[in-house]
Amino acid sequence: MVPLSLSQTGDTVVVRAIQGTGHLAIILGQLGMIIGIKLTVVEKGKESVIVRIGESRYALGAGAASMVLVEFQV
Amino acid sequence: MLLEPVQPVWFSLNFKYDDCMKEIRILLAGNPNVGKTTLFNSLCGVHQHTGNYPGVTVEIKEGKREAHDHSIIISDLPGTYSLSAFTPDEQVARDALLTSDPDVIVQIVDATNIERNLFFTTQLLEIGIPLVIALNMCDLADEQGITIDDKCLGKNLNIPVVRVVAKKGEGIQKLVDTIIEAAETTTKPDHRKIEYPHLVTTHIDEIGNYLSSHASLLKTLSPHYAAIRLLEGDEHLLTMLHEKGLDIPFIDKGDPAERDGITEDILLARYRAAEKVTTCSVMCTMGRVMPADLIDQVLTHRIFGIPIFLSCMWFAFQLTFSASNPFLVGIEYVWGYFTKIINGIGMDPLIRSFLSDGVIGGVGSVLVFVPSIFVMFIILSILEDSGYLARAAFVMDRFMHSIGLHGRSFIPFLIGFGCNVPAIMATRTLQSRADRFITIITIPFMSCAARLPVYVLFAGVFFGAAAGNVIFFLYVLGILVAIVSALIFRRVVFKDEPSPFIMELPPYRMPGGFTAVLHMWYKGREYLKRAGIVIFGGVLVVWALATLPAGVEYGSAESLAGIIGQAVEPLFAPLGFNWQLVVGLIFGFIAKEVVVGSLGTLYGGEDMLESSLAADPTISPAIALAYMVFVLLYMPCVAALGVIRQEMGNWKWTAIAIGWGILMAYLFAFILLHVGSLFIGA
Ligand SMILES: Nc1nc2c(ncn2[C@@H]2O[C@H](COP(=O)(O)OP(=O)(O)O)[C@@H](O)[C@H]2O)c(=O)[nH]1
Ligand SMILES: [Mg+2]
Numbered sequence: 001m002v003p004l005s006l007s008q009t010g011d012t013v014v015v016r017a018i019q020g021t022g023h024l025a026i027i028l029g030q031l032g033m034i035i036g037i038k039l040t041v042v043e044k045g046k047e048s049v050i051v052r053i054g055e056s057r058y059a060l061g062a063g064a065a066s067m068v069l070v071e072f073q074v
Numbered sequence: 075m076l077l078e079p080v081q082p083v084w085f086s087l088n089f090k091y092d093d094c095m096k097e098i099r100i101l102l103a104g105n106p107n108v109g110k111t112t113l114f115n116s117l118c119g120v121h122q123h124t125g126n127y128p129g130v131t132v133e134i135k136e137g138k139r140e141a142h143d144h145s146i147i148i149s150d151l152p153g154t155y156s157l158s159a160f161t162p163d164e165q166v167a168r169d170a171l172l173t174s175d176p177d178v179i180v181q182i183v184d185a186t187n188i189e190r191n192l193f194f195t196t197q198l199l200e201i202g203i204p205l206v207i208a209l210n211m212c213d214l215a216d217e218q219g220i221t222i223d224d225k226c227l228g229k230n231l232n233i234p235v236v237r238v239v240a241k242k243g244e245g246i247q248k249l250v251d252t253i254i255e256a257a258e259t260t261t262k263p264d265h266r267k268i269e270y271p272h273l274v275t276t277h278i279d280e281i282g283n284y285l286s287s288h289a290s291l292l293k294t295l296s297p298h299y300a301a302i303r304l305l306e307g308d309e310h311l312l313t314m315l316h317e318k319g320l321d322i323p324f325i326d327k328g329d330p331a332e333r334d335g336i337t338e339d340i341l342l343a344r345y346r347a348a349e350k351v352t353t354c355s356v357m358c359t360m361g362r363v364m365p366a367d368l369i370d371q372v373l374t375h376r377i378f379g380i381p382i383f384l385s386c387m388w389f390a391f392q393l394t395f396s397a398s399n400p401f402l403v404g405i406e407y408v409w410g411y412f413t414k415i416i417n418g419i420g421m422d423p424l425i426r427s428f429l430s431d432g433v434i435g436g437v438g439s440v441l442v443f444v445p446s447i448f449v450m451f452i453i454l455s456i457l458e459d460s461g462y463l464a465r466a467a468f469v470m471d472r473f474m475h476s477i478g479l480h481g482r483s484f485i486p487f488l489i490g491f492g493c494n495v496p497a498i499m500a501t502r503t504l505q506s507r508a509d510r511f512i513t514i515i516t517i518p519f520m521s522c523a524a525r526l527p528v529y530v531l532f533a534g535v536f537f538g539a540a541a542g543n544v545i546f547f548l549y550v551l552g553i554l555v556a557i558v559s560a561l562i563f564r565r566v567v568f569k570d571e572p573s574p575f576i577m578e579l580p581p582y583r584m585p586g587g588f589t590a591v592l593h594m595w596y597k598g599r600e601y602l603k604r605a606g607i608v609i610f611g612g613v614l615v616v617w618a619l620a621t622l623p624a625g626v627e628y629g630s631a632e633s634l635a636g637i638i639g640q641a642v643e644p645l646f647a648p649l650g651f652n653w654q655l656v657v658g659l660i661f662g663f664i665a666k667e668v669v670v671g672s673l674g675t676l677y678g679g680e681d682m683l684e685s686s687l688a689a690d691p692t693i694s695p696a697i698a699l700a701y702m703v704f705v706l707l708y709m710p711c712v713a714a715l716g717v718i719r720q721e722m723g724n725w726k727w728t729a730i731a732i733g734w735g736i737l738m739a740y741l742f743a744f745i746l747l748h749v750g751s752l753f754i755g756a
Binding site for chain 1: 155158186307342345366367370371374376379464467571575576577
C-alpha cells in the first residue's frame with residue numbers, strides 16, 4: 001500500500017484505506033471513493049492528482065492525496 | 075369599539091382566487107452541476123446564474139410556476155453529494171431538505187453519471203417525503219451511448235422518474251404533472267428500503283427506540299430516520315440533540331472505532347443499493363471514449379498547466395481592451411454629438427448644466443466603458459461554462475496552498491474580476507472558517523469590472539501609449555496585495571492549515587455561443603441597471619453639491635462639493651490628491667464607477683473630462699498612478715460591504731476587512747507616488 005500521491009499518470013489503483021481523522025473519509029465516501037474501488041490516475045501533479053472513477057473526475061490536493069492509501073493494479 | 079375595516083373589492087376577489095389555487099412546495103436537490111438551476115430556470119421562466127463547475131448556486135432561490143390550479147413554489151438548492159454537510163452552502167441544502175418539510179423533493183439526476191447520483195437518492199428516499207427523480211442531460215446520455223430504462227429505474231426505487239433535458243426545456247410539462255400527482259397522493263410514500271447489514275439494523279433500532287421517547291425534539295424527522303442520520307455521522311443533528319440534553323446510546327457511549335465501522339457499513343450499503351439499481355437499468359451500447367483524459371493531461375500538466383493558464387489570462391485581458399475599442403470610439407462620438415446639441419439649444423443654464431455636467435459628463439463617462447465590461451463578462455462566462463475554471467483551480471492549488479489559501483478559493487478570486495459580490499458569496503463552498511475569512515478579506519483586491527473605468531480614464535489621460543501596461547500592472551498589483559495579505563493573515567491570525575482540497579472536475583462542454591451571450595447580457599444588463607440607478611443617483615448628488623449653494627461658480631472650491639472635498643483633503647495630502655479627486659473617492663464608496671461619474675460631473679463643463687484632467691496642473695502622472703492604486707485597494711463598494719458583513723457574520727471582521735483595505739491602499743499609493751515620481755515626474 002502506498003499513498004495516492006506516489007502514483008503516476010495512467011496508473012490504475014485500488015483504494016485500500018483512508019487515513020486520518022476528521023471528515024476526509026466521509027467526504028471521499030460521498031464521492032464514491034470507498035475502500036475497494038478502482039481509480040484511474042488521469043494526471044499527476046507534483047503531489048496532487050486527478051483521478052477518475054467511472055464517469056467522474058476528482059482533483060485531490062497534496063494533503064488529501066497523501067491520506068488515501070492505494071494498491072497498484074497490474 | 076373598533077370598526078371592522080372595510081375590505082376593498084379587489085382584495086376579496088384576490089383572496090378567492092388564491093384560495094382555489096392549491097399551493098405545493100417543492101425542493102430541487104441533487105449533486106452539484108447536474109442542471110438544477112437550469113431546470114429551475116425552465117420551470118419558473120427566470121434566469122438564475124448557471125455554470126459548468128460545482129458551487130455556482132450557494133443559496134436557496136425561490137420561484138413559482140402555476141399549473142392545473144396549483145401554484146408550485148420551487149426552491150433551487152445548492153448542490154450536495156450527500157446529506158453530510160461540510161460547507162455552508164451544503165448546510166443550507168441539508169437544512170432545507172431535513173427541516174423545511176416540503177410537499178415533494180425533486181432530485182435532479184445526471185443521466186451520464188447515474189450511480190453516484192443514486193447514492194444521494196438512497197439518502198433522500200429515507201426522509202419519507204415524496205420523491206420524484208428528474209433524469210436530466212438525457213441528450214448527453216444519448217450522445218454517449220448510455221441507454222437508461224427509466225421505467226425499470228422507477229420500479230426499482232418505487233418512485234416516479236421523468237426524463238428531461240433542462241437546457242432545452244424538454245419533458246418539463248410531464249415533470250410538473252408528476253410533481254402534482256406526487257403531492258396529491260395522500261398515502262405515505264412507499265420508497266424502496268435500503269438493506270443494511272444486521273448489525274447496523276440493531277443499532278438503528280436501539281437508537282430509534284431511544285429517540286421515539288423524544289420525538290417532539292426531532293420535529294419532522296422520524297426517529298428511525300434520525301437514528302440513521304446519527305449513525306452516518308450527522309454532526310448538526312447530534313449537536314442539536316446534545317443541546318437539548320440528550321445522551322444517545324451507542325453514539326455517545328459506544329467505541330469510536332466501532333462507530334466508524336458502522337458509518338462505513340451504511341456507506342457501503344448505499345453504494346451496493348445504487349449499484350444494483352444501476353446495473354439493471356443502465357446499459358452502455360458504445361465503448362466509452364475518454365477524450366477528456368487527454369485534454370486534462372495537457373491543461374493540468376504539472377509543468378505546462380500554469381503557463382497555459384497565464385497565457386489564457388493574458389489573452390483574455392488583451393481581448394477585453396482591444397475588442398471594445400471600436401465601440402469606445404463610437405460611444406464617445408455619440409456623446410460628443412449630444413453635448414454639441416445641448417450647448418446649441420437655448421435653455422435654462424441650470425438645466426443645461428444638469429444635462430451636460432451631470433448626465434453627459436457624469437453618467438456618460440461611465441457608460442463609455444460598457445463595451446469593455448460586456449467583453450469581460452463574456453470571457454468569464456466562457457471560462458465558467460467550458461469546465462476549465464475547475465481545472466484552473468486544480469492547477470493553482472499548490473500555489474494557493476503555498477500562500478496559505480485553499481485551492482478552491484481560486485474560483486471566487488476569478489469571479490471577483492467580474493464583480494466582488496458573487497465572489498464573496500462563492501466562498502460558501504469553502505469548508506473551514508479560516509479559509510473563508512482569508513478569502514473574503516482578499517477578494518476586494520481583485521480588480522472588479524467597476525474599477526476598470528477609473529483605470530481606463532486615468533491611464534488613458536496620463537500614460538498615453540503605455541495605458542495598457544499600466545492597467546495590466548494594476549491588476550497584477552491587486553493580486554500581489556491579495557497574496558501578501560493572505561500570507562500575513564494565515565501566519566498571524568489563522569494559524570491552522572488550509573483544509574484538504576477535493577473537487578469534482580466537471581466534463582468539458584463546448585460553451586454555447588448563445589448561452590455565453592445570454593450570460594453576458596444578463597450580467598451586462600445588471601451593470602447597465604446600476605449605471606442607471608446607483609451611478610445616476612450618485613452623480614446627481616455630486617452635481618447638486620457642485621451647484622450649491624446658489625450663486626457659486628459651478629464645481630468651484632466654494633461649492634458644497636468643494637467644501638467637503640477640502641475638509642477631507644488634508645488626510646490625503648501625503649498622496650497629493652486634490653479635492654476633486656477626494657470627492658471622487660468619497661462617492662466611489664457607493665460604486666466604484668461613481669469615481670469617474672463624479673469627476674466627470676466636477677470637471678465636466680464645456681470640455682470633455684479627459685482634456686480637463688490633462689489640463690489640471692495639480693495632477694501629475696505619479697499622482698494619477700497613486701490615485702488608481704488607491705481606488706483599486708481602498709474599500710469595497712456598499713454592495714460588497716453588505717455581503718462581507720453577511721458572510722462574516724459579525725461587524726468585527728467586517729471592520730478588519732475594511733481597515734485592512736484602507737491601510738493597504740494608503741501604503742501602496744504612497745509608495746507608488748514616490749517611486750513613480752522618480753521615473754515619470756511629479
Ligand atoms: N447538454 C445538457 N447540458 C445541460 C443540461 N442541463 C444543464 N446543462 C448544463 O450543465 C451545467 C450545469 O448546470 P447548472 O444548472 O448550473 O447546474 P447546478 O449546479 O445543478 O445548478 C451548465 O453548463 C448547463 O448549461 C441538459 O439537459 N443538457
Ligand atoms: Mg445551481
